[in-house]
Amino acid sequence: MSKQKIIVVGGGLAGLMATMRIAEKGMPVDLLSLVPVKRSHSVCAQGGINAALDTKGETDSTWEHFDDTIYGGDFLANQPPVKRMCEAAPGIIYTMDRMGVMFTRTAEGLLDLRNFGGQKNKRTAFAGATTGAQLEYCCDEQVRKHEAAGLVTKYEGWEFLSAVVDDEGLCRGCIAQNLTTMEIRIFKGDAVILATGGGGMIYAKSTTSTICTATAAGSIFQQGAYLANMEFIQIHPTAMLGDDKTRLMSESARGEGGRVWTYKDGKPWYFLEEMYPAYGNLVPRDIASRAIHKVCVDMGLGIDGKNQVYLDLSHLPTDFLNRRLGGIMEIYEKFHGDDPRKVAMKIFPGIHYFMGGIHVDENHQTCIPGLFAAGECDYMYHGANRLGANSLLSALYSGTVCGPAALKYAKGLSKTAEDADEKAFTAELKKQEAFDEKIKKMNGTENPYVLHQELGETMRANVGIVRNNKDLTANDQAIREIKERWEKINMVDGHGFSNQTIFFARDLKNMIEVAHAITVGALRRDESRGSHYKPDFPDRNDEKFLKTSKSRWTPDGPEIEWEEVDISLIKPRKRVYNVAKEVSASGK
Amino acid sequence: MANDNKVINIKVKRQDKPDSAPYWEEFNIPYKPNMNVVSVLMEVRKNPVNVQGKAVNPVVWECNCLEEVCGACTMLINGVPRQACAALIDKIYEQTGFGKQIVLAPLTKFPIVRDLTINRDRMFENLKRVKAWVPVDGSWAIARGPRFADREQRWAYIISRCMTCGCCQEACPNVSGKSKFIGPSHIAQVRLFNTHPIGEMHKEDRLDALMLEGGIQECGNAQNCRKVCPKEIPLTNHIAFMNKETFKYAVRKWRTK
């Protein structure tokens, strides 16, 4: 057999962890990334990473972590993989610690833990308020070690265009384009792992980075892969509005004692503490965002009449804040101007995270054999709502599962990608080159950047915190129109070198397809569960909708199929946060 | 202040290709409060017309997180290297006067790709050179990590926030086409990894690397690095400390050879 190789697309935590796990077994990896991997979006994660280390005398357990995660996700996640993730969490943290992550310490030099939303125990390890950056840098360093040893070849500044699927239906590699030279080429690999992150840019303004377009997911969606649970979009309750993006104010602010309030009858009203006495300010994000929405929109009590409330840390000691929340103190001070150590921050809910994503099996393989997905771009671990500090965990954990699974798959192949029929590669290459030519020559009337803003506006207006079928139907129509208008794009950049507009236009096409899947998913799910809230259907409907929605691409728009959820470990129960969570009956 | 009809005037140093000649181009963008340099450039690409009213190719620049944690959008703004996302227009005007022209240029110490985008591969290559990682046996869960004192973590954490943006390299007079100086950030990185209890076991490898051509000895103590570091890493202190460490190591190596 010829020499084998695995392709990893994406240099965030999931991609780097998968790369590490594969390289450690001696298999070469081609690592494709839009940006130098150190600049991946994982660096934006702030608050921390969950693991039941149980070092605070609270008799925490991985089962409790598992139960909190399932409960927080409103029982929509398949339970066995989540259980395995929670069990692996302490080991992952210790590994990251060994690799040099500068976690914040206790007096005796152990990892410190703090509170986070939706969980009663201190379970969140952190490195100041830049935990994502610290973890990402650490993985970047480890992969650099493998790169120096010749096992990993980085292709930074390359965009994934499509997967190469041969006659047997197996994924044999991918087509990618260089952002600078514009070269389009074939990458042969015995397995392809997509670790391409979420798609916040579909909403134009979100807490995500500009590269989070979900373009890779959109591309393989059109190649036959399923997207799952796309209607579940996490809206983070505490973000700050900016002209170019909404910036995250970490949940750790609430975890460390931050209080959310607004004025009612001229007096501060700590509405989360009043509405949810059991969890107070530490309710999960969907609950907090809806409460803020209710206070601002329904009751008209937003600060200065706007859709914003206070997040107050000013009662906490300055040194404590600098040490444990320094990163976000700086961001707020720099981008807003006020010092959050002295005055309350003005925050409002912003688009943050995709719970849904590419549909994969327990080995993180899509329905196309050889094509895998890990990290935020998959749909596995968070159900209908993600708990804070579980995303860094799921990114790393999915990498540890996906990497070895892809390796095992590749080793089991009877024919390697190098030996596979050339036909499939050249056909896909030609297709992508033709599409590239088409985009280059577009000379219509639509500026792609303006069209993108319109897509974001309609998505924010209609598929946000509160949804109803009338708006969603209108949004479906709006997206169909935007899809038509996309054909009339004007290629504003006539340059053949480092042409960002070509990439943006292609990404936009894929964003529109994913936006459509989000909209139709939301339209079909007539219930309220986790982040998906329809006042017309205010309750969870387990009988009809305790199911994963699977979106299949068709030229006329997405078709939804429903798949049973594996609830073999914890029996679904009502999810409430005004009283303490019931102890889960099964398991232990 | 009424802001109707107010414009933000920017002058951008542009270059079509790595080997083509640079040229300047000006753009006017309608003023809005709370803008930053990235959002100004985003407006330019929505309507890429220069001050002469001519439709031109949109300005090409790098950005990603827009929160000053990824380091992508580093450029010279009025001559100072910094992240464009964190360069708030209102703040700039506070210093220069409202409506004063804002000059954008690519960093000068790195090869230019197009317009404001530059190639910073050299910095990542140099991270390899100084072996900036903790050499663990593997990524599987072997055991708890080593204990690490809180007081050590406090300063080491500050170094570990380095995003390899290139500001310190840009401001350093000894990083030039004529020298191979690896730059201030990487010297601090060596201290970081030489401090971690597992990284410390291999500190000699990094010290050796730090004493090669282009190593720590190239520092001339101009100390600009520290002033421009967006993460406020006290680079000059770390360089001084590593001066001591490399010297001690050189003497020890000579004595025990």
Add this chain to the structure above:
Amino acid sequence: MDKKSNFLIRRIHSLLAIIPIGIFLLFHLSLNSTVFFGGRPLYEAVINFMKNMPLVWVLELVIIFVPILVHAIYGLWIVYVAKNNAFNYKYGNNWAFYLQRITALITAVFLVFHVYLQRFSVHEAEGVIDGLTGLLQNPLFFILYAIGLLSAIFHFCNGFFTFLISWGITIGDHSQKICRYISMTLFVVIGVWGVSILTVIAGF
């Protein structure tokens, strides 16, 4: 080692600046200070004593010429590789960095002239002093000569500050700041000292 390193030469370059060059500078100025106490006769006597010391050329070679030559030649390379940017980054230490390189060049020129004039052109102390006094009475020459001398002194004092960092002696902000003050105070003190000597000699 297969890869080349200039670590050793850079450290030697730095060390030579203090030992022996810096010490010699202070010794030199101290000897010249005899002009304050004994006037021209004592000064002449001291010069003659130094010139007639047995094996003085060995001392000169080992303590003065070779170290200065090594420091100067490698120093020229250091000046060459820097891309000075003091007008862009107007911080005190960056200005000092720039001045260190400018004064290096001035000092080099000054030393060539100084050594030729006072060591090789004339052999008797009387002639040396006559020559110098004559020149120093020209105000333009006095200014140029003083600039040369002050450059050498600045180069030494500022070099002392960077020496302490380059050898890892001052690490923290506090110690570096204190030594910055000390180095600049030294510059003023030694500078006044040196120019006073010139003034006295000009008056002989």
